[in-house]
Amino acid sequence: MQTQTTEALLQYNEKRTKCLVYTRVMGYHRPVESFNIGKKGEHKQRTHFRECKS
DSSP states (O other): OHHHHHHHHHHTGGGOOOOOOEEEETTEEEEGGGSOHHHHHHHHHOOOOOOOOO
């Protein structure tokens, strides 16, 4: 599986574009790219969840 993913990424590398990831901090949205090194580490440790439909 890993080799297939790697091959696909290499095959379409010229078509790939940079994706900006935004997160909500203190009531407003900021790009994760602009975080300092400590805040980037904290962002990586966050747990993602899905809320059940009621």
